[in-house]
Amino acid sequence: MEEFHNVCRTDELADGEGKTVAVGDKLIAVFNVEGSYHAIDDVCPHMGASLSGGLVENGIVTCPWHAWRFRLADGAWADNPRIKIGCYPVRVLGDVVQVQTPDAAPKPSSGAIP
Numbered sequence: 001m002e003e004f005h006n007v008c009r010t011d012e013l014a015d016g017e018g019k020t021v022a023v024g025d026k027l028i029a030v031f032n033v034e035g036s037y038h039a040i041d042d043v044c045p046h047m048g049a050s051l052s053g054g055l056v057e058n059g060i061v062t063c064p065w066h067a068w069r070f071r072l073a074d075g076a077w078a079d080n081p082r083i084k085i086g087c088y089p090v091r092v093l094g095d096v097v098q099v100q101t102p103d104a105a106p107k108p109s110s111g112a113i114p
């Protein structure tokens, strides 16, 4: 079952800024765009920069290392929308920002029979 996880308070994320949060073993970049919150994978698929530190303009974050651009609405690479990174539902309850992530994948079996 997919669950919403508390990731930060609204006053910890100013308009136009991003923040890296950890949900389980996944790093997620959460952004505040004029009071609308978005969540995508934090790790850039190019060489691993943190996308939360990127410039946000017109609903797109630009990676701070080599300027790959990702849409906050759906995680699509703006220059080739067939390629996408993870994008997660966000909600605000009171002053708490919550992100919904899929359950962790089951660990592969060792093949041992108990």
Ligand code: FES
Pocket: 044, 045, 046, 047, 048, 049, 063, 064, 065, 066, 067, 068
């Ligand atoms: S690490 Fe993001 S564009 Fe290179």
